[in-house]
Amino acid sequence: MSQSLAEKFYFYMKLGRELEIRAKEEYTKGNIGGFLHLDIGQEAVSVGAVFGFGKGDLFCPYREHVLALARGMDPKLIMAELFGKITGVSKGKGGSMHLYEPKLDFYGGNAIVGAHLPHAVGAAYARKYMGEKAGVLAIFGDGATNGGSFFESINLAVVWEVPVLFLCENNFYAIGTRIDRVSAFRDIYLKAKDYMPALQVDGMDVFAVYEAVVNAKKYLEDYGKPYFIEAITYRYEGHSMADKGDYRSPREIETFRKKDPIENLKNKAMQMGWLTPEQIRMMDEKIAQIIEEAVEFALNSPEPDLEELYKDIYCGVCADVIP
Amino acid sequence: MLYRDAINLALDHAMQVDPRVIILGEDVGFYGGNYKVTDGLFAKYGEKRVIDTPIAENSIVGTAIGMAMMGLRPVAEIMTANFSMLAMDQIVNNMAKLRYMSGGKIALPMVVRMPQGVGRQLAAQHSQSLEHMFASIPGLYVFCSSDATGAYHTTLYAIRLDDPVILLEHVLLYPMDFEFYKVENFDPFKARILREGKDITVVSYLKMVHDVLRACENLEKDGISCEVIELISLRPIDFETIYSSVKKTKRLVVVYEAPKSFGLGAEISARVCEEMFYFLDAPPLRIAGEEVPIPYNRKLELSAIPTQESIYRQMLSWGKGHGL
Numbered sequence A: 001m002s003q004s005l006a007e008k009f010y011f012y013m014k015l016g017r018e019l020e021i022r023a024k025e026e027y028t029k030g031n032i033g034g035f036l037h038l039d040i041g042q043e044a045v046s047v048g049a050v051f052g053f054g055k056g057d058l059f060c061p062y063r064e065h066v067l068a069l070a071r072g073m074d075p076k077l078i079m080a081e082l083f084g085k086i087t088g089v090s091k092g093k094g095g096s097m098h099l100y101e102p103k104l105d106f107y108g109g110n111a112i113v114g115a116h117l118p119h120a121v122g123a124a125y126a127r128k129y130m131g132e133k134a135g136v137l138a139i140f141g142d143g144a145t146n147g148g149s150f151f152e153s154i155n156l157a158v159v160w161e162v163p164v165l166f167l168c169e170n171n172f173y174a175i176g177t178r179i180d181r182v183s184a185f186r187d188i189y190l191k192a193k194d195y196m197p198a199l200q201v202d203g204m205d206v207f208a209v210y211e212a213v214v215n216a217k218k219y220l221e222d223y224g225k226p227y228f229i230e231a232i233t234y235r236y237e238g239h240s241m242a243d244k245g246d247y248r249s250p251r252e253i254e255t256f257r258k259k260d261p262i263e264n265l266k267n268k269a270m271q272m273g274w275l276t277p278e279q280i281r282m283m284d285e286k287i288a289q290i291i292e293e294a295v296e297f298a299l300n301s302p303e304p305d306l307e308e309l310y311k312d313i314y315c316g317v318c319a320d321v322i323p
Numbered sequence B: 001m002l003y004r005d006a007i008n009l010a011l012d013h014a015m016q017v018d019p020r021v022i023i024l025g026e027d028v029g030f031y032g033g034n035y036k037v038t039d040g041l042f043a044k045y046g047e048k049r050v051i052d053t054p055i056a057e058n059s060i061v062g063t064a065i066g067m068a069m070m071g072l073r074p075v076a077e078i079m080t081a082n083f084s085m086l087a088m089d090q091i092v093n094n095m096a097k098l099r100y101m102s103g104g105k106i107a108l109p110m111v112v113r114m115p116q117g118v119g120r121q122l123a124a125q126h127s128q129s130l131e132h133m134f135a136s137i138p139g140l141y142v143f144c145s146s147d148a149t150g151a152y153h154t155t156l157y158a159i160r161l162d163d164p165v166i167l168l169e170h171v172l173l174y175p176m177d178f179e180f181y182k183v184e185n186f187d188p189f190k191a192r193i194l195r196e197g198k199d200i201t202v203v204s205y206l207k208m209v210h211d212v213l214r215a216c217e218n219l220e221k222d223g224i225s226c227e228v229i230e231l232i233s234l235r236p237i238d239f240e241t242i243y244s245s246v247k248k249t250k251r252l253v254v255v256y257e258a259p260k261s262f263g264l265g266a267e268i269s270a271r272v273c274e275e276m277f278y279f280l281d282a283p284p285l286r287i288a289g290e291e292v293p294i295p296y297n298r299k300l301e302l303s304a305i306p307t308q309e310s311i312y313r314q315m316l317s318w319g320k321g322h323g324l
């Protein structure tokens, strides 16, 4: 079990990291524009959470490349979206912060801090209403937990008794402001503890995140009620490409780099005999090839036609359900 | 039939034929709605379909968005447009844009209903017309109507649409009684010609329509014949109907309750000037609210917005000054 998990975790965390390292490079070349928020350092949370959750709807913040990958979105479609091409998952109209694929139960990608939290609660309500019980995973940063949407959403999820897993990626910073300078609580899970089961996990350890989420998912399915997890993690890069991240000391960054989730997993997997160096080398090669193909696909894809400007604003059809 | 009852009838009908239609908002359920628009629906359809929410406007719209994404057809009520300001992020940044940002992958078959306008001495925070805010946002449809028949059909149509709709009502319309009839193939995108005339095209919507109609009856006695057009859709606006009327009358007046600046009058008269300048015998006139927050005092309140009397007076003197 741990062996196949280790392989899957390594593959997707590494794929995520390599895709983002390449995206960073393409950004500096001018192939990618706008805001680009990288997950580098936080991959264990994204990958552990998506695989731990399994079936169910995902609502994510703007830092969502790795979440989309782990949910099965084609790296080509992601890269093409970053390049703003018509072949991108959102036809080049969304960009980095707006990846959506309802077929994968993947609902963004939202660039307004905390705005997707009520969406997740409404989605969980709808699914439950329709007799499904898989539940909804809502992922957000520490910065989102001081806003009204957050408190409104945890309140509603409890009142409506809907299965939402609130997963906070606490990387201590909201852009350049350290969370404890603007938040009355250091331990974010305490904000939810009086409402629902709430706990903290090591977000640099993919197995810890995975196990916590698996347990939470079981709770959602058994009780149909919400659950809260705070994952302690760290981003190595700045908030976005526009930010050097130099409000943090090199020592602080180094402390977390030593707990690098991918290196940790690799070492543990080799020690335990789950993965051989040869297997890892082969995965790395495959990943490099996938990234190469994704960039090639994005580069060679056409720009949207100018008529695209006017498309997808309205469906323009009337449902024929109500006479 | 009362205006509020017509909306109730439409909601009831929609809920009866389609289990995906659900209602949510403050006091909409057990209490029956602050303006009694949802009265009786809670008893009939239960608390899972007529949901009482906390006072959290941002989340009323936000959760409705999540429900719509999953294929329900929520009708959210914001108690009054004044409180929709707290939901503006969900309305403007999310409801209007998710379809576009997802390259057409997300559909939001949802409605947000709210009353607006100046009631009776409710003071500034409860007396606003905010249609220009919603109507300025691509991605939304904005509908409203002035009578029970219109309200019934517009509400049903909005629920049937797979796109997000803002439905504006007016607090003073709810208790008004109207003759009610059903219309085949109702089309909210088509403006209604309520009165034919040859001298002035008057464009209005919501409650002002009634003041306009009465003012125009009086103008008739002065020998001025007005064509009155009611807009049902404020986004998009049916300019074709306006243009063809202006071609005939050569004069345009727009009447609305919101402050004059930046309102629908600015938009409509600018478009008519752009498209029909050489047809016009007079510069367009806007009869609209004063540039003030609405005061509590009844006399001041009435002088802050157009009334039947002020519409008549302004149109008469403007008409006289422009060749009528």
Ligand SMILES: Cc1ncc(C[n+]2csc(CCOP(=O)(O)OP(=O)(O)O)c2C)c(N)n1
Residues within 6 Å of the ligand: A063, A111, A112, A113, A114, A140, A141, A142, A143, A144, A145, A169, A171, A173, A174, A175, A239
């Ligand atoms: C409502 C809102 N206010 C401000 C911003 C600008 N902004 C974008 S990301 C961000 C910081 C969010 O930090 P956090 O939630 O901790 O997420 P992280 O970026 O650390 O993953 C801010 C202030 C925004 N997008 N939305």
